[in-house]
Amino acid sequence: MTDATTETWLILGATSSMARALARKLAERGAGLLLAGRDMDDLQATAADCSFHNASWAEAIRFDARDPESFGPIVDRMQAETGTLNVAVFVGSMPPQEEIDAQPEMIDGVVSDSFTGPARLVHALAPLLEARGSGTIVGVGSVAGDRGRVGNYVYGAAKAGFHTYMSGLRNRLTRSGAHAVTVKPGFVDTAMTWGLDGMFLVAPPDAVADAILTAERKRKNVIYTPFFWRYIMMIIRAVPEPIFKKLSI
């Protein structure tokens, strides 16, 4: 239990290098951290690093987006904390589109990882933030959700669903004083993009973490990170469909 002046952050998908960079920065400002994911060894190592770097406390907790039974203990753990409750969602999976094309049943897993699993847990946590009239939910989507393209449209569709969910959640939370920010990264140097062809303007995970903290402080609604992806995606969205459908971008 912490006192009312502290902030608690639940980080879903805390093995992501973007999430790890955010956790370190939150630790340095003294936050309490609940690091959630599937790889407990990795999460415990990050928790130890955060404790060393001034977190008021840091713990690992099991979370599997495809296993709703893992959600209840996380909600209970958050409820036990006083002060401001915050959530950052980094969960997502992007299997190669060709694998999904060969096994369409994989679509369910991608949608669970990148949209419905985290949304269902966030939905159970939203009333806690509303009751306290404070806190921020950060949802990491993707520029891939802005327009479906041949190379990753199942992942993109899941992210588009998540963006729409975040938009509605923001609309809901603003009534109580809590907030939701949608984060749309471009290409970031992480495990997800390791070895992929066609990457350009690749950002370091640390820059995404900095952008998230600025967005949280300024209560931004939707950010692209790095910022120039907003303009790249404006152009991509403006390409007329008869032309767009013939492109392989």
Ligand SMILES: NC(=O)c1ccc[n+]([C@@H]2O[C@H](COP(=O)([O-])OP(=O)(O)OC[C@H]3O[C@@H](n4cnc5c(N)ncnc54)[C@H](OP(=O)(O)O)[C@@H]3O)[C@@H](O)[C@H]2O)c1
């Ligand atoms: N890298 C990019 O260029 C890029 C661009 C735009 C958006 N994004 C988004 O940024 C976020 C972080 O991705 P990343 O690039 O850092 O890649 P990553 O290392 O693969 O991170 C994905 C995270 O999601 C977790 N995850 C996947 N399926 C899960 C499940 N069923 N249950 C619980 N956790 C699950 C992974 O946990 P495990 O370690 O257990 O697999 C990992 O923590 C993702 O939402 C991704 O879509 C990335």
